[in-house]
Amino acid sequence: MYFSLSPGERSGIDMIPLPTTSSWKVWRRNADVFFKTYLVNFLPPVIEPVLYLLALGYGLGMFVGEIDGIPYVHYIAPALLAVSMMNSSFFECTYSSFVRMYYQKTFDAMISTPLSIEDVIAGELLWGATRSLIYTSAMLVVLIAFGVISLPSSLLVIPFSFLAGLLFSGIGMCFTAISPGIDTLNYPAYLFITPMLLFSGTFFPLSVLPPVLQTAALAILPLAQAVIIARSMTLATLSPLFIYSMAWIAIATTMFFFLSIHLMKRRLVV
Amino acid sequence: MAMQPIIEAHDLRKDFGALKAVDGISFSIMPGEVYGFLGPNGAGKTTTMKMIECVSPRTAGDLTVFGLDVDNNPREIKRWLGVVPQDTNLDSDFSCIQNLITYARYFGIMGEEARRKATDLLDFVQLSEKRDVLIEKLSGGMKRRLILARALVNSPRLLILDEPTIGLDPQARHLMWEKLKALQTAGNTIVLTTHYLEEAERLCDRLVIMDQGKILVEGTPADLVRQHAGAEIVEVDHSPDVVSCLEKMGVRFEVFGDIVQVFSDHPKEVATRLLSTCNPGKVFVRRGSLEDVFLSLTGRALRD
Missing domain, CATH: 3.30.70.1510 (THUMP domain-like)
Incomplete structure (x- = not known):
């Protein structure tokens, strides 16, 4: 069920956290809880895009008209998908993971079994990514129904939502690992996620920002990359930055995956 | 034939910064024994349990469980451990039976086997009627019993109980003792910490009294009373x-x-x-x- 290393091998690589295939058992635990109340869980991703489409797409869109020759509602549709990838995974691996870690002591119970802390955190991250995939897919159905995204290229959003979800899960888990209490998670939520939601080329193009901010957004904001990729998929028009953003996400996802496990291990193994 | 100890510790130490939580203790626990760790709060009992459970790495000394070193073989050791922690950490998102089935999966026990084990164990701890009840609806005694059932789900070769009856009323405590006695009679090796001395006197074959990270005395309850208090x-x-x-x-x-x-x-x-x-x-x-x-x-x- 798991890859075990001989004692000699293990001691030299203590710094690199190595989760095993047992992580799926943690993933499965979270999935079981999610599907127990799936109706409640599916409501937000279905309702939210409808509200945004109506209010922003059609309401605000009346005044905006077109951006770069694209109807406004078509312009924001991929941004809604990217924001959903971010929110569903980031909040799962911050507040929800924190509750499991700190209040419910679920992680403590798990590491009393053959599961290691690496397995537990990897399972949490994979579940965060899965949540992103589930929510984004549900939202995709709504957007298809409204006829605001192109087919079949938009279907690529489904696998991409897993990757982007894994990225935002890893970032969230790093905050969880260093947050003294659940209240201090409000800092990344309001000071990192909210500004990013507005300044990532979501509801207006980055090109209207001063060049310094444009560069900064493209260099450091993970959501900006997710929006570029999602927009290329839903408009079926490849952005010149597509490869850059994809590479950015691939590297950052790997980095945050291992960093978050390392930080969690430091917090929990004392 | 000489039996191999289930747990063997030699000069075991655990520091938290300047605090010596466990300060050079040695003991060995034989198969089938019920072995108690007594001591006031802060004596180092729980820290010792966590090192045996392979969740807290030692600072120095030797510690083997089933003859395996705890640092190098945590998975192999944990596979055969049953742990009743001091904090009730049942999964509050699940019912009683789901708690056991989910926990069994962590050990690789799945499907029909997990379901059968969970059902049998609920019966053993007298919680069959609460099968589908959420954890928050259980009394303190029921929660402790469910944790005991959870600890048995992998048919452990060693059961570790950290304050198994903490906060329970006398009825619930006696029921817990009854279950532990049954496990003892069935030949299980049990390690427990407690500061209920009556509990230790009833259950333990041998025990140590710890204070400030050190073992003060070791022996059978009767010997300790004779030597240190008089009959x-x-x-x-x-x-x-x-x-x-x-x-x-x-x-x-x-x-x-x-x-x-x-x-x-x-x-x-x-x-x-x-x-x-x-x-x-x-x-x-x-x-x-x-x-x-x-x-x-x-x-x-x-x-x-």
Whole structure:
């Protein structure tokens, strides 16, 4: 069920956290809880895009008209998908993971079994990514129904939502690992996620920002990359930055995956 | 044939910064034994359990479980451990049966086998009626019993219980003891920490008393009482007359508030002499207990 290393091998690589295939058992635990109340869980991703489409797409869109020759509602549709990838995974691996870690002591119970802390955190991250995939897919159905995204290229959003979800899960888990209490998670939520939601080329193009901010957004904001990729998929028009953003996400996802496990291990193994 | 110990610790240490939580302890626990760790709060009992459970790495010393080193073989060791932690960490998102089935999966026990085990264990801890009830609806005693069932889901070769009856009422405590006795009779090796001395006296074959990270004494409950408290203890009301009398008799005694405890191999003679010559108030002769050992070794000052 798991890859075990001989004692000699293990001691030299203590710094690199190595989760095993047992992580799926943690993933499965979270999935079981999610599907127990799936109706409640599916409501937000279905309702939210409808509200945004109506209010922003059609309401605000009346005044905006077109951006770069694209109807406004078509312009924001991929941004809604990217924001959903971010929110569903980031909040799962911050507040929800924190509750499991700190209040419910679920992680403590798990590491009393053959599961290691690496397995537990990897399972949490994979579940965060899965949540992103589930929510984004549900939202995709709504957007298809409204006829605001192109087919079949938009279907690529489904696998991409897993990757982007894994990225935002890893970032969230790093905050969880260093947050003294659940209240201090409000800092990344309001000071990192909210500004990013507005300044990532979501509801207006980055090109209207001063060049310094444009560069900064493209260099450091993970959501900006997710929006570029999602927009290329839903408009079926490849952005010149597509490869850059994809590479950015691939590297950052790997980095945050291992960093978050390392930080969690430091917090929990004392 | 010499049996191999289930747990063997030699000069085991755990520091948290400057605090020496476990300060060089050695013990070995044999198959089929019920072995207790007693001590006031902060003695290092829970830290010791966490090192045995392979969740807290030791600072120094040797520690093997099933003959395997805890640092190098945590998965192999944890596969055969059943753990009842001090904090109730049941999965509050699930019902009783789901808790057991989910936990079984962590051990690689799945499908029909997990379901059958979960059902049997709910029956064993008398929670069959609560099968589909959420954790928050259970009483404290039920939660502790469900944790015991959870700890048995992998048919462990070693059961570790950290304060198994903490916060339970007498009925719930007796039911827990009954279950532990049954497991003991079935030949299980059990390690438990407690600061209920009656619990230790009832359940443990051998025990240690720890304080400030060190083991003070080790032995069977009866031996410890005999060696450190005496089989019988005379208690007499405190008065200056009584104290000067006892000093004349040359017996060992201690004053605890308004009671004087006399430790002697001839308690009845001491009591008779007290009554005939010292004009005491009340005089009791009672059996020595682990509590006397505990208090005489660890003192009466509050720990937290």
